[in-house]
Amino acid sequence: MDKDKKKMRVLIIDDDPVFARLLEVDLQVAGYAVSTARDGYKGIEAARKGRPDLIIMDIMMPGMDGHKTSELLKKSHLTADIPIIYVTAKDGLLDEELAMELGADFFLKKPYEPDVLLSHIRKSLQAKDEKADPGLEKSAGSHGFEP
Numbered sequence: 071m072d073k074d075k076k077k078m079r080v081l082i083i084d085d086d087p088v089f090a091r092l093l094e095v096d097l098q099v100a101g102y103a104v105s106t107a108r109d110g111y112k113g114i115e116a117a118r119k120g121r122p123d124l125i126i127m128d129i130m131m132p133g134m135d136g137h138k139t140s141e142l143l144k145k146s147h148l149t150a151d152i153p154i155i156y157v158t159a160k161d162g163l164l165d166e167e168l169a170m171e172l173g174a175d176f177f178l179k180k181p182y183e184p185d186v187l188l189s190h191i192r193k194s195l196q197a198k199d200e201k202a203d204p205g206l207e208k209s210a211g212s213h214g215f216e217p
Contacts, residue, residue, distance in 0.1 A: 079104075080191070081120065081122035083110065084128040090108075110131055110138060113139055114142055125155070127139060127140065136169075137168055140156075151198065153198050155178065159179070176190040
């Protein structure tokens with residue numbers, strides 16, 4: 071499994087360089103390849119060019135906040151399938167609800183438990199794999215698509 075994780079690429083979009091670096095180190099130790107972007111604009115560019123397997127993003131950033139960034143990522147055919155996990159200091163229920171409406175997989179408040187984040191990453195990547203290969207799903211169901 072560690073071999074598979076090392077192939078997984080995570081993009082961190084956060085304007086706090088100290089937080090981004092600490093998270094980057096944690097994820098590298100866990101076996102992920104990590105890149106960073108300091109704002110929403112650079113994050114969208116990095117996601118389109120690098121096609122990460124997962125994005126971890128803050129809400130409060132200069133220029134374009136995380137909600138708008140998430141909305142644009144989910145609207146683009148190049149990035150719509152990339153799971154997004156919010157990790158943010160914002161703790162309002164409205165922000166969490168909006169994040170989920172915009173397609174976020176999980177919403178964590180800073181400070182967060184590293185083991186919880188790693189669990190959410192694994193779940194998000196597994197769900198992405200199951201969407202890409204419906205044969206991996208544990209429960210069969212009709213999705214209205216014909217092969």
